[in-house]
Amino acid sequence: MASNTALKGTAPVFAALGDETRLRLVSRLCSGGPASIARLTAGSSVTRQAITKHLHVLAGAGLVRSARRGRERVWELRPRQLEQARESLDAISRQWDEALDRLKAFVER
Amino acid sequence: MASNTALKGTAPVFAALGDETRLRLVSRLCSGGPASIARLTAGSSVTRQAITKHLHVLAGAGLVRSARRGRERVWELRPRQLEQARESLDAISRQWDEALDRLKAFVER
DNA sequence: TATACCTGCAACCAGGAGGTTGCAGATGGC
DNA sequence: GCCATCTGCAACCTCCTGGTTGCAGGTATA
Numbered sequence: 001m002a003s004n005t006a007l008k009g010t011a012p013v014f015a016a017l018g019d020e021t022r023l024r025l026v027s028r029l030c031s032g033g034p035a036s037i038a039r040l041t042a043g044s045s046v047t048r049q050a051i052t053k054h055l056h057v058l059a060g061a062g063l064v065r066s067a068r069r070g071r072e073r074v075w076e077l078r079p080r081q082l083e084q085a086r087e088s089l090d091a092i093s094r095q096w097d098e099a100l101d102r103l104k105a106f107v108e109r
Numbered sequence: 110m111a112s113n114t115a116l117k118g119t120a121p122v123f124a125a126l127g128d129e130t131r132l133r134l135v136s137r138l139c140s141g142g143p144a145s146i147a148r149l150t151a152g153s154s155v156t157r158q159a160i161t162k163h164l165h166v167l168a169g170a171g172l173v174r175s176a177r178r179g180r181e182r183v184w185e186l187r188p189r190q191l192e193q194a195r196e197s198l199d200a201i202s203r204q205w206d207e208a209l210d211r212l213k214a215f216v217e218r
Numbered sequence: 219t220a221t222a223c224c225t226g227c228a229a230c231c232a233g234g235a236g237g238t239t240g241c242a243g244a245t246g247g248c
Numbered sequence: 249g250c251c252a253t254c255t256g257c258a259a260c261c262t263c264c265t266g267g268t269t270g271c272a273g274g275t276a277t278a
Contacts, residue, residue: 015127019266020120030204038224050267052226057265071224071275079205086198089191095139096188128236147254159237161256166235180245180254 010088013081016061021046022054026063026077034076036069119197122190125170130155131163135172135186143185145178 017023025040037055041048055075058064062081066073126132134149146164150157164184167173171190175182 011127011129011132013127014123014132018120018122018124018127021266023120023123027201027204030201031208033208036224046266047268048225049227049269053266068225073225077205079202082198082202082205086195086202089195089198092136092139093188093191093195095136096186096191099140099142130236145254155236156238157255158239162236177255182255 010085013061013063013085013088016058016063017085019054019057021050022058025051025054025058026082029064029075029077030079034074036072036074038072040075119194122170122172122194122197125167125172126194128163128166130159131167134160134163134167135191138173138184138186139188143183145181145183147181149184 017026021044024044028040028043029035037048037052040055041051044051055064055066059066063078064075065078066075068074126135130153133153137149137152138144146157146161149164150160153160164173164175168175172187173184174187175184177183
């Protein structure tokens with residue numbers, strides 16, 4: 001099971017992406033660039049504190065990063081972890097393709 | 110925000126993948142092919158009921174499917190949703206690349 | 219300096235997630 | 249028929265999550 005090593009530590013990233021509010025935050029940071037908490041809260045329907053918590057969850061998964069700029073805190077995306085999550089899905093898909101190949105080889109022999 | 114349509118309904122899939130036990134189940138079903146609950150429980154450290162619940166969560170996200178075969182229930186992977194999740198990550202990454210391009214264009218002018 | 223704004227911290231709450239146990243119902247093999 | 253095995257259902261428990269509110273502390277600006 002060499003594939004398990006590829007999946008190691010990927011679950012937290014998926015868990016971070018597994019919330020619609022957070023997914024929207026990621027998408028917004030991705031398309032709109034870095035933004036302050038107040039600006040990120042403006043487009044949402046929940047409280048600023050809720051947005052703050054979601055941002056911290058995303059930061060815990062390594063997906064975003066923040067820096068204080070003046071009196072506001074600016075959050076920006078960190079796409080490396082995103083790439084890693086995509087690679088994990090690729091790994092699973094590759095496993096699947098191999099399984100299909102094995103099945104086909106088994107049927108055809 | 111045309112990207113939101115691409116991300117619509119993707120969060121449940123990520124949430125389903127955001128648990129290590131479930132991720133291992135997906136990986137196992139992917140590499141080992143369909144298996145019964147008892148067989149899936151054998152390699153795990155939690156109860157059969159816990160595995161059953163996790164399988165139902167995965168089924169709710171459209172990632173797996175089950176069928177009764179004799180006295181046992183056989184679960185198998187359904188890779189279409191997995192592909193869709195990968196495409197969602199691709200969409201976000203594409204957004205990111207476009208944002209980088211815009212930034213570069215802005216800097217260079 | 220006074221004021222408006224942005225943020226951080228803490229307490230609190232309802233609901234869901236993950237997990238277990240116990241028991242009952244089917245199903246296959248002897 | 250009898251027994252072992254596999255599953256399904258229900259109750260229950262603990263802990264985390266998403267969310268809110270209130271208040272205090274910095275920071276820009278008139």
